[in-house]
Amino acid sequence: MTTLRMAAVAAEFGRDLEEDFQIAERLIKEAREEGVRLLALPEACLGGYLLSLDDSAELDEGPPALGLDGPEIRRLASLAGEMTVVAGYCEAAGEARYNSVVCVTGDGVLGNHRKVHQPLGEDASYSSGDRFHAFDTPVGRIGMMICYDKAFPESARALALDGAAIGVCVSAWPGSRTNAAASLEEDRWKRRFDLFDRARALENQIVWLSANQAGTFGSLRFVGSAKVVDPGGEILADTGVAAGIAVAELDVVQALETARRSMGHLRDRRPETYDVPTGAVSA
Numbered sequence: 001m002t003t004l005r006m007a008a009v010a011a012e013f014g015r016d017l018e019e020d021f022q023i024a025e026r027l028i029k030e031a032r033e034e035g036v037r038l039l040a041l042p043e044a045c046l047g048g049y050l051l052s053l054d055d056s057a058e059l060d061e062g063p064p065a066l067g068l069d070g071p072e073i074r075r076l077a078s079l080a081g082e083m084t085v086v087a088g089y090c091e092a093a094g095e096a097r098y099n100s101v102v103c104v105t106g107d108g109v110l111g112n113h114r115k116v117h118q119p120l121g122e123d124a125s126y127s128s129g130d131r132f133h134a135f136d137t138p139v140g141r142i143g144m145m146i147c148y149d150k151a152f153p154e155s156a157r158a159l160a161l162d163g164a165a166i167g168v169c170v171s172a173w174p175g176s177r178t179n180a181a182a183s184l185e186e187d188r189w190k191r192r193f194d195l196f197d198r199a200r201a202l203e204n205q206i207v208w209l210s211a212n213q214a215g216t217f218g219s220l221r222f223v224g225s226a227k228v229v230d231p232g233g234e235i236l237a238d239t240g241v242a243a244g245i246a247v248a249e250l251d252v253v254q255a256l257e258t259a260r261r262s263m264g265h266l267r268d269r270r271p272e273t274y275d276v277p278t279g280a281v282s283a
Contacts, residue, residue, distance in 0.1 A: 086142075
């Protein structure tokens with residue numbers, strides 16, 4: 001039996017890129033000391049997220065835009081060393097900027113994903129990605145997505161059909177903007193965050209890592225709730241709404257085989273029946 005020790009982070013990151021790297025370095029060191037081989041840091045952990053998701057977001061200059069082949073990503077890879085590390089950043093690609101997540105080891109970039117689904121006013125700050133794909137890493141085949149991507153079942157399903165054994169979703173998921181609960185534990189957007197994590201793992205019968213921002217940034221109050229979920233939708237480790245690292249150890253291959261033995265959700269699909277009827281409501 002070969003087990004994988006993996007972890008997802010809930011932590012607070014801001015605009016100061018140097019400070020963000022110091023936080024990332026501390027978290028990577030802490031995870032390494034716990035024997036973690038796969039670590040997921042939050043969306044926008046290198047340079048911070050947007051200050052707001054309403055019209056005032058247009059006044060926000062946003063995080064620094066980093067090149068996928070630039071010195072900052074190379075620095076992240078150097079920090080990762082023998083570990084596989086996933087982290088969110090603002091990607092510069094010509095004139096466009098993308099809300100992206102990168103996967104690195106000390107050998108360099110293994111994979112990169114540009115956020116496809118954009119909530120509220122995020123499209124004023126970022127261009128949209130156009131695909132989901134899985135890729136091989138030293139810890140197995142994984143697929144990545146960002147925050148609102150996980151609200152769409154097709155996102156995780158595309159990754160699972162591409163052979164992902166582990167889904168990694170990094171987020172800057174805030175609490176509800178209306179009728180906010182006094183306690184984040186009772187927040188309805190936190191409940192949605194948790195439900196999506198469990199559902200995406202269960203329906204695709206894959207392991208699921210969910211990292212998220214914690215604390216506050218601008219007008220946003222993040223729900224934390226980093227977690228590791230098994231292929232049956234059971235939460236193996238969870239930070240709650242506080243900052244922290246959710247660590248779990250699992251034989252990923254065995255867990256997938258066990259989950260899929262009787263009811264294989266990917267095996268038992270009937271794609272020919274899933275056509276959208278003519279005239280179906282689109283919104």
